[in-house]
Amino acid sequence: MYLPDFEYYAPATLAEACELLAKLGPKAKVLAGGTDVLSKMKQEQLSLEALVSIKKLDELTEIKSNGKGVVIGARATHNSLIDAPALQEKYPSICNAAKQMANNQIRNTGTVGGNCVNAVPSADLPPLFIALGAEVKLVGTSGERVVPLEDFFTGPNETVIKPDEILTEFIFKDQPFTGSNYLKFSLRRSGALAVAGVATAVVMDGDVCKEARIVMGAVAPTPLRAKEAEEILKGQKVTDELLEEAGNRAAAECKPISDLRGSEEYRRDLVRVLTKRSLRKSISEGHV
Amino acid sequence: MQAIVDQSGIKYYVVTLNVNGGSYTKIVRANTLLVNALREELDLTGTKKGCELGDCGACTVLLDGKPVNSCLVLAVEADGREITTIEGLDKEGKLDKLQESFIENTAIQCGYCTPGMILSGKALLESNPNPTEHEVRRAIAGNLCRCTGYVNIVKAIMAAADKQ
Numbered sequence: 001m002y003l004p005d006f007e008y009y010a011p012a013t014l015a016e017a018c019e020l021l022a023k024l025g026p027k028a029k030v031l032a033g034g035t036d037v038l039s040k041m042k043q044e045q046l047s048l049e050a051l052v053s054i055k056k057l058d059e060l061t062e063i064k065s066n067g068k069g070v071v072i073g074a075r076a077t078h079n080s081l082i083d084a085p086a087l088q089e090k091y092p093s094i095c096n097a098a099k100q101m102a103n104n105q106i107r108n109t110g111t112v113g114g115n116c117v118n119a120v121p122s123a124d125l126p127p128l129f130i131a132l133g134a135e136v137k138l139v140g141t142s143g144e145r146v147v148p149l150e151d152f153f154t155g156p157n158e159t160v161i162k163p164d165e166i167l168t169e170f171i172f173k174d175q176p177f178t179g180s181n182y183l184k185f186s187l188r189r190s191g192a193l194a195v196a197g198v199a200t201a202v203v204m205d206g207d208v209c210k211e212a213r214i215v216m217g218a219v220a221p222t223p224l225r226a227k228e229a230e231e232i233l234k235g236q237k238v239t240d241e242l243l244e245e246a247g248n249r250a251a252a253e254c255k256p257i258s259d260l261r262g263s264e265e266y267r268r269d270l271v272r273v274l275t276k277r278s279l280r281k282s283i284s285e286g287h288v
Numbered sequence: 289m290q291a292i293v294d295q296s297g298i299k300y301y302v303v304t305l306n307v308n309g310g311s312y313t314k315i316v317r318a319n320t321l322l323v324n325a326l327r328e329e330l331d332l333t334g335t336k337k338g339c340e341l342g343d344c345g346a347c348t349v350l351l352d353g354k355p356v357n358s359c360l361v362l363a364v365e366a367d368g369r370e371i372t373t374i375e376g377l378d379k380e381g382k383l384d385k386l387q388e389s390f391i392e393n394t395a396i397q398c399g400y401c402t403p404g405m406i407l408s409g410k411a412l413l414e415s416n417p418n419p420t421e422h423e424v425r426r427a428i429a430g431n432l433c434r435c436t437g438y439v440n441i442v443k444a445i446m447a448a449a450d451k452q
Contacts, residue, residue, distance in 0.1 A: 001340035001341070001359075003319040003321060004319065005317075005318070005319055006318060006319060007299075007318065008301070008318035008362070008364055010289070010364070031362075031365075034360055034361065034362065034365070035342055035357075035360050038321075038360050038362070039341045039342055039360060042340065042341065043341070051318075053362075053364075053365060055365055079354070102430070103345070103429045103430025104355055104408065104426070104427055104429065104430050105342065105345055105348055105355050105356050105357045105408075105430040106342055106357070106430065108351075108354040108355060108356050109356045109357065109360060109361065189429070190426070190429035190430065191343060191429060191430060
């Protein structure tokens with residue numbers, strides 16, 4: 001399969017990379033793992049004149065606790081999430097979500113930053129990261145800014161990122177949640193996009209749910225919070241009926257389309273079931 | 289990595305590909321994929337091309353010890369890194385235990401997926417010498433066998449683990 005011609009750059013510093021992107025404009029993109037960009041270029045879904053590789057920016061692969069929370073470098077691969085001690089300890093739900101992604105080869109190459117910047121509605125990590133209140137650091141030629149991931153996506157394949165900006169890290173502040181989880185349903189167990197995915201995070205006090213976040217993937221143009229379903233849970237004693245009600249509400253709140261992976265109706269029903277199951281797991285298993 | 293521009297203005301890069309213990313200096317284009325560099329520049333045709341989009345795993349090689357799809361890696365990105373292809377598994381003419389196990393367990397039908405299957409299996413056994421059947425199936429989930437000979441492939445990897 002033919003990969004069209006392009007100019008290739010591999011800058012040694014982040015500042016240099018941003019300057020290059022600013023100079024080259026929207027016809028250039030960042031090359032991280034390449035699993036998305038290169039396959040889209042081969043299929044002529046993406047026409048680019050230049051790729052700016054960030055392979056020399058090794059600082060972007062780090063996953064580390066900073067005392068208050070965890071910072072995940074944007075070039076960390078999905079498999080490195082599974083193996084990271086900092087996440088296994090504090091955010092086991094991120095390790096479990098990464099395990100559900102793609103296949104081993106893609107998990108060794110594809111990056112966390114890429115999974116967000118390509119803004120595919122069915123991406124697995126954004127719903128969970130939003131549920132956990134992640135922020136992203138965007139570095140450009142005129143400085144850096146920190147944006148809540150919840151405000152990052154503007155539509156399918158569209159984000160607030162500017163042509164000269166690079167997403168460098170995901171910041172998780174010390175979070176109040178006692179448990180979190182991501183569940184997806186796909187047509188095969190491996191190497192298949194989510195037909196629907198639901199991430200949940202809860203703050204439990206005994207059997208009372210003090211706080212809940214529910215974020216749905218693949219059922220709207222961007223990851224979507226089920227805010228009404230969250231309200232149903234807030235301050236309530238958790239019962240099977242309450243979880244059922246939250247699931248029903250989330251199913252009503254999502255905005256799925258019908259496509260080759262599933263109909264609108266089917267996706268709504270998946271959201272209902274996944275919300276219930278994911279909440280139950282967040283509540284019962286909790287964090288370390 | 290040095291760049292060269294020829295008389296017609298086409299840009300090339302001089303890359304060092306460390307493949308199967310040897311070091312090779314090759315001239316590639318920016319859009320040369322690792323799978324094509326291996327097959328066409330180094331004549332290592334054991335690495336196969338299938339879907340060329342990262343779904344089938346026929347082009348699996350080990351990059352710094354980890355299985356990746358060489359159809360989605362640029363040769364310039366692999367510059368200086370350690371690459372293992374199926375041709376790199378035998379030692380002094382003797383097949384690797386996992387290769388022998390594939391033969392003993394009739395885990396090869398048409399053979400097209402075999403190089404990728406063996407490399408995925410090899411990487412698994414390096415990091416996890418005693419995998420469960422579930423772990424074996426997870427490790428080869430990115431390698432499709434269109435003869436659907438998965439039962440014997442899993443058996444071969446499990447048997448090789450037992451022999452270690």
